[in-house]
Amino acid sequence: MANIKDIAKMAGVSVTTVSRVLNNQPYVSADKRDAVIRAMEESNYQRNINAVHLSTGKTFLIGVVVPFSNNPYFGVLIDGIAKEALHNNYKLVLFQTNYEVDREIDALTMLKNKQIDSLIICSRICGWDIINDYLSYGPIVLCEDARGTKVSSTFIDHYKSFSIALEYLYQKGHRQIGYCIGRRTGSNSQQRETAYKDFLAKFNQPLDPNIIFYECLNFEDGEQIVQRLQNMSHPPSALLVANDQVAAGILTCCKKQNISIPNELAIMGFDNQPIAKIMNITTLEIPLNEVGRKLFLQAMDNTTISHEEILVRLIERSTV
Amino acid sequence: MANIKDIAKMAGVSVTTVSRVLNNQPYVSADKRDAVIRAMEESNYQRNINAVHLSTGKTFLIGVVVPFSNNPYFGVLIDGIAKEALHNNYKLVLFQTNYEVDREIDALTMLKNKQIDSLIICSRICGWDIINDYLSYGPIVLCEDARGTKVSSTFIDHYKSFSIALEYLYQKGHRQIGYCIGRRTGSNSQQRETAYKDFLAKFNQPLDPNIIFYECLNFEDGEQIVQRLQNMSHPPSALLVANDQVAAGILTCCKKQNISIPNELAIMGFDNQPIAKIMNITTLEIPLNEVGRKLFLQAMDNTTISHEEILVRLIERSTV
Numbered sequence: 001m002a003n004i005k006d007i008a009k010m011a012g013v014s015v016t017t018v019s020r021v022l023n024n025q026p027y028v029s030a031d032k033r034d035a036v037i038r039a040m041e042e043s044n045y046q047r048n049i050n051a052v053h054l055s056t057g058k059t060f061l062i063g064v065v066v067p068f069s070n071n072p073y074f075g076v077l078i079d080g081i082a083k084e085a086l087h088n089n090y091k092l093v094l095f096q097t098n099y100e101v102d103r104e105i106d107a108l109t110m111l112k113n114k115q116i117d118s119l120i121i122c123s124r125i126c127g128w129d130i131i132n133d134y135l136s137y138g139p140i141v142l143c144e145d146a147r148g149t150k151v152s153s154t155f156i157d158h159y160k161s162f163s164i165a166l167e168y169l170y171q172k173g174h175r176q177i178g179y180c181i182g183r184r185t186g187s188n189s190q191q192r193e194t195a196y197k198d199f200l201a202k203f204n205q206p207l208d209p210n211i212i213f214y215e216c217l218n219f220e221d222g223e224q225i226v227q228r229l230q231n232m233s234h235p236p237s238a239l240l241v242a243n244d245q246v247a248a249g250i251l252t253c254c255k256k257q258n259i260s261i262p263n264e265l266a267i268m269g270f271d272n273q274p275i276a277k278i279m280n281i282t283t284l285e286i287p288l289n290e291v292g293r294k295l296f297l298q299a300m301d302n303t304t305i306s307h308e309e310i311l312v313r314l315i316e317r318s319t320v
Numbered sequence: 321m322a323n324i325k326d327i328a329k330m331a332g333v334s335v336t337t338v339s340r341v342l343n344n345q346p347y348v349s350a351d352k353r354d355a356v357i358r359a360m361e362e363s364n365y366q367r368n369i370n371a372v373h374l375s376t377g378k379t380f381l382i383g384v385v386v387p388f389s390n391n392p393y394f395g396v397l398i399d400g401i402a403k404e405a406l407h408n409n410y411k412l413v414l415f416q417t418n419y420e421v422d423r424e425i426d427a428l429t430m431l432k433n434k435q436i437d438s439l440i441i442c443s444r445i446c447g448w449d450i451i452n453d454y455l456s457y458g459p460i461v462l463c464e465d466a467r468g469t470k471v472s473s474t475f476i477d478h479y480k481s482f483s484i485a486l487e488y489l490y491q492k493g494h495r496q497i498g499y500c501i502g503r504r505t506g507s508n509s510q511q512r513e514t515a516y517k518d519f520l521a522k523f524n525q526p527l528d529p530n531i532i533f534y535e536c537l538n539f540e541d542g543e544q545i546v547q548r549l550q551n552m553s554h555p556p557s558a559l560l561v562a563n564d565q566v567a568a569g570i571l572t573c574c575k576k577q578n579i580s581i582p583n584e585l586a587i588m589g590f591d592n593q594p595i596a597k598i599m600n601i602t603t604l605e606i607p608l609n610e611v612g613r614k615l616f617l618q619a620m621d622n623t624t625i626s627h628e629e630i631l632v633r634l635i636e637r638s639t640v
Contacts, residue, residue: 004339016335019324059435061413070399075390082389082416086423091430093381094412096402103406110411115379220594252598274540278572 010039062299063116065095065107067123071217072245072273073288077122077143080292088300090117099125099183108134118299123186141298143291144187147307152298154291154308158188161284161312162195162240165268169238170203172320174266178211178236180225180246192242211236222249226257229265238266238320244273247281251319267319282320285313330359382619383436385415385427387443391537392565392593393608397442397463400612408620410437419445419503428454438619443506461618463611464507467627472618474611474628478508481604481632482515482560485588489558490523492640494586498531498556500545500566512562531556542569546577549585558586558640564593567601571639587639602640605633 004022008015013032020028021036028036064081066074078092085092093116097103104126111119111134118139124131128149134140135150146153162179169177179196181189200207210232213225225246229235241247247269254261261267269276272285287310294308324342328335333352340348341356348356384401386394398412405412413436417423424446431439431454438459444451448469454460455470466473482499489497499516501509520527530552533545545566549555561567567589574581581587589596592605607630614628 014336015339019335019339061435064414068399069389069402070392070395072390072392072395075392075395078414079388079390079416082414086416091426092414092416094384094398094402094414096399096406096412106411115381218594220598223598249598274538278540278543278569 006043007036007039010043011035057114059115059117060090061093061116062090062296063093063095063107063110063119065097065104065119065121065123067097067099067125068217069094069096072275073243073271074122076273076288077292077295080289081120081296082292083289084293084296088296090296090300097125099123101125101130105130108140111140112137114138118302120295120299122295139299139302141295143295145191145307145309150305152301152304152306154294154298154310156188156286156291156310156312158191159195161270162192163199164312164314165240165270165284166196166199168314169240169266169268169320170199172238172266174238175205176208176211176234176236177238177240178208178213179240179242180213180216180221180250181242182215182217184214208234211239216241216243216246219245219249219252221246222251222253225250226253226259229259230257236265238262238268240268240270242270244269244271244276244281244283247283247319248275248279251279251281262318262320269319272313272315276315276317280318282317283315285315286310327356327359327363330363331355377434379435379437380410381413381436382410382616383413383415383427383430383439385417385424385439385441385443387417387419387445388537389414389416392595393563393591394442396593396608397612397615400609401440401616402612403609404613404616408616410616410620417445419443421445421450425450428460431460432457434458438622440615440619442615459619459622461615463615465511465627465629470625472621472624472626474614474618474630476508476606476611476630476632478511479515481590482512483519484632484634485560485590485604486516486519488634489560489586489588489640490519492558492586494558495525496528496531496554496556497558497560498528498533499560499562500533500536500541500570501562502535502537504534528554531559536561536563536566539565539569539572541566542571542573545570546573546579549579550577556585558582558588560588560590562590564589564591564596564601564603567603567639568595568599571599571601582638582640589639592633592635596635596637600638602637603635605635606630 004015004018008018013035017028017032018036021033062085068074082092095107107119110116120141122143140151142151142153145155181192183189247267251261251267254265259265269281269283272283276283291310298306324335324338328338337348337352338356341353382405388394402412415427427439430436440461442463460471462471462473465475501512503509567587571581571587574585579585589601589603592603596603611630618626
């Protein structure tokens with residue numbers, strides 16, 4: 001394959017001139033520049049777009065950090081980002097972190113190395129001490145409430161939406177409400193925990209740690225939740241489940257065990273995924289595709305820091 | 321940020337010398353080479369890895385083409401590829417094509433432009449006339465039976481696995497077996513269609529096009545299939561469903577409509593996704609994570625063309 005020396009020979013110019021053209025520097029006559037570009041077009045050298053990236057500083061790649069790819073929540077979010085990326089002629093570099101710090105740093109390092117133009121972090125494991133170190137290298141966008149920070153964000157107010165759901169369940173007569181979430185430590189989970197504690201305090205309810213379930217991510221996690229419920233002397237009368245997949249898993253297992261829904265257990269999901277519609281699960285709709293699109297547009301913008309709150313909507317069906 | 325000229329100045333060498341170091345060319349003394357590398361390390365220039373890619377010709381990026389990201393089949397496949405990529409310190413560039421030719425050509429063009437080292441196509445829309453044009457630019461790996469071609473592949477023999485499933489349903493007494501697949505035109509679907517026709521011919525069964533369902537991709541597609549079944553005067557006694565999500569959707573809708581499974585309708589899924597286990601769906605297991613890992617390893621290998629068949633396994637549960 002042609003290298004910079006071959007191009008110089010073909011164009012009848014010096015290697016320095018080729019370098020200048022590649023690096024978009026001045027002091028090259030129009031004739032020589034044309035000759036270099038022609039030689040690059042005629043040879044394979046032109047095919048190595050990394051040379052072009054060197055001169056433009058743009059890769060047209062956007063990094064997307066997700067903990068897992070095999071999870072419908074992140075699947076729909078990636079889908080939304082990918083659709084908007086396509087409109088803008090960008091490609092996505094996928095970083096699947098499994099919530100390991102080193103993998104998230106890999107993504108941040110690619111931003112630093114200019115291998116990607118921006119980075120969207122759909123769910124974060126690194127602390128702000130690490131994130132802040134990379135802010136100067138390009139836009140970092142978060143899918144969490146990052147108001148008051150130096151990165152753009154598109155987010156659901158999880159405090160607000162959890163409060164809406166809890167008050168709805170309370171209105172329906174429930175006094176022993178449990179909840180199921182994914183990671184305990186994520187910032188979204190912390191907002192939810194605060195909403196839960198404030199709700200209990202408001203209605204003078206005691207906190208029962210047995211009816212809070214962590215690490216609930218997929219359909220199959222429903223099985224062990226139902227198992228644990230069946231071994232309780234005081235099971236909750238309602239569960240707020242932070243993901244429709246898990247809600248669907250719980251519902252399916254309850255039906256198997258002849259637990260009557262919503263009479264013996266009310267179930268409230270989150271997201272309004274297709275499975276919630278089919279299984280008639282009461283849920284809070286999050287327009288994840290729209291979230292994905294907005295995250296992408298923020299990642300494109302390297303001049304403004306913006307924060308977009310996406311509103312949830314209560315969808316009443318048959319499980320509460 | 322430092323450019324090639326700044327590096328030359330810092331290192332006390334000519335721009336040509338810097339170019340030579342960047343392009344890994346001979347005729348540079350060890351001292352000068354060290355001075356250039358030191359200058360690159362001390363400046364931001366070192367940060368632009370695209371310069372390194374120019375000299376090594378490697379990006380450590382692997383392209384992955386999928387039609388959709390919001391589909392559990394491709395989610396698990398991406399997950400398998402991503403896990404093996406991580407072990408090998410590679411990142412994935414995701415191309416979501418929605419089965420549009422231009423988007424798949426985008427991915428092939430990035431291979432041509434050396435923006436990615438290899439390309440894994442999980443489900444293809446482009447014909448061989450197009451694929452063949454890109455073979456010289458790097459490994460292209462397919463997730464379909466590509467024996468006899470110039471690309472590596474990891475595949476399920478869909479003719480064989482469909483035949484196994486059909487004969488199992490026949491043994492269970494079914495004489496009116498329908499099937500549900502995704503795209504009609506994909507090479508996997510064509511193998512399945514041939515298996516179906518050969519099966520009917522073997523047992524002297526007539527072909528009833530009304531009991532073949534196309535464009536069945538997601539859980540929610542189960543709804544319209546059950547609707548169509550209910551309007552038939554001669555509905556099938558069994559359905560072979562090429563995707564557990566769709567099988568789960570059909571099962572859920574049948575339960576809603578009080579259609580007894582498997583007495584009134586036997587349902588056989590494909591993949592053995594978690595939902596099949598929870599809902600007790602008889603299925604053919606495809607180890608998709610393993611498929612993903614093998615696809616990645618083939619994409620790493622730019623010297624050998626190989627073809628790996630992954631075997632399916634019948635898992636008897638309660639829906640047949």
